[in-house]
Amino acid sequence: MAKNSSGDDKRNKARANARQIAANQAKKEKTAKTVLYVGIGVVIVAVLAVVGVLVFQQSKPAANPENYIADGITVGKDEALVQPLKMPEGESSDLPAPSEAGAKKDAATVTVYLDFQCPGCQAFEQTNSSMLKKLADEGSIVVNYKPVSFLDRMSSGNEYSTRAANLAACAIDSQPEKAMDLFDALYAQQPEEGGDGRSDEELLEVAEKAGVDTSKKLSSDSEQTVKSCVSEKGFEKFVEKSSQDALDDGVEATPWVLINGKHTDKTSDAQALAAEILKATGEFKG
Numbered sequence: 266m267a268k269n270s271s272g273d274d275k276r277n278k279a280r281a282n283a284r285q286i287a288a289n290q291a292k293k294e295k296t297a298k299t300v301l302y303v304g305i306g307v308v309i310v311a312v313l314a315v316v317g318v319l320v321f322q323q324s325k326p327a328a329n330p331e332n333y334i335a336d337g338i339t340v341g342k343d344e345a346l347v348q349p350l351k352m353p354e355g356e357s358s359d360l361p362a363p364s365e366a367g368a369k370k371d372a373a374t375v376t377v378y379l380d381f382q383c384p385g386c387q388a389f390e391q392t393n394s395s396m397l398k399k400l401a402d403e404g405s406i407v408v409n410y411k412p413v414s415f416l417d418r419m420s421s422g423n424e425y426s427t428r429a430a431n432l433a434a435c436a437i438d439s440q441p442e443k444a445m446d447l448f449d450a451l452y453a454q455q456p457e458e459g460g461d462g463r464s465d466e467e468l469l470e471v472a473e474k475a476g477v478d479t480s481k482k483l484s485s486d487s488e489q490t491v492k493s494c495v496s497e498k499g500f501e502k503f504v505e506k507s508s509q510d511a512l513d514d515g516v517e518a519t520p521w522v523l524i525n526g527k528h529t530d531k532t533s534d535a536q537a538l539a540a541e542i543l544k545a546t547g548e549f550k551g
Contacts, residue, residue: 284333284417288532292370293334293540295486297540299511313389319454328425328500328502329502330434330438330483332437332438332441332444333358333437333503334356334358334411334482335349336507337409337411337507338410338441338444339360339363339409339410340407340409340444340445341363341368342366342402343402344444345366346441346442346444347362347363347366347368348360348361348363349363350368350372350407351374353387363407365412367402367404369404369405369546371546371548372406372407373405373406373525373542373545374406374408374523374524374525375406375522375524375542376411376522376524377389377408377409378410378511378519378521379410379411379413380412380413380414380416380426380430381425381426381429381433381451381455382417382419382420382426382429383416383520384455384458384517385519386452386519387546389454389520389533390449390452392532392534393532393535393538396538397533398536400543405448405543405546405548406542410444410493411543412429412430412434412507413426413507413508413516414426414430414504414505414508414512415508415519416458416519417424420456420461422458423461423462425456425462426462427498427505428462428463428465428468428495429451429462429463430500430504430508431495431498431503431504432447432451432468432469433489434503434504435451435483435494435500435551436472436477436479437482438484438491438494438500439481439483439484439491440478446476447472447477450472450474451471454467454471465495465496469491470493472495478494479492482490504540508518522538524541524542529541
């Protein structure tokens with residue numbers, strides 16, 4: 266009987282050890298699952314937070330640069346920025362009214378949609394800029410320039426059109442007096458279509474040579490400078506939206522020129538374009 270009792274004790278002890286091992290294993294598995302679920306939960310929360318931020322960023326309205334009205338800038342006498350002849354409903358500006366800057370009562374609006382990657386836009390400026398400036402200085406017109414980004418595909422993937430238009434918005438936001446000097450400088454160093462577009466550093470150098478202070482803070486964001494606005498593409502969404510607005514308004518290519526809202530194809534002949542503009546103002550003598 267003692268022998269059997271000893272054997273029972275061993276068996277009972279083995280069973281107890283097995284139960285303890287099983288309990289310990291179950292506890293470890295439960296702990297591991299808890300850690301796993303907590304880890305998954307943390308990851309899910311983190312992912313949801315990132316998605317939430319991205320959704321919020323995407324849902325934010327595109328910030329408009331200061332001195333841009335209805336997606337563009339309006340140039341009057343002495344290449345100074347002015348308000349459009351007719352302010353869009355709901356928009357306001359501290360820029361002078363055209364009449365205050367010398368525009369005549371019957372002045373016309375010449376609207377130019379442009380892309381800084383577009384050779385045709387460069388040719389348009391070379392052909393017509395002196396004539397347009399003369400008419401603006403006489404008070405016969407104001408010129409409404411609307412940069413768009415139709416040709417990103419033509420800069421080997423670095424989205425030069427968007428980044429150049431963004432640079433213009435960043436600079437003009439705080440330094441409207443540099444607008445036309447900057448436009449001229451961007452056309453002067455225009456990269457070839459199909460080649461590499463200029464880097465951010467090269468764009469900033471172009472701006473600085475045009476007299477833009479790239480360390481100056483933006484009017485609309487006291488924490489951002491022209492330089493950081495360029496590197497962070499501060500007005501990228503604005504450029505995207507204004508480009509889509511142009512397409513929605515029927516713009517088919519660049520340069521796309523309107524005289525008092527009516528499209529003209531007389532963009533390669535300064536005399537013919539001037540005659541059409543003056544007809545719209547009632548000053549044509551021919």
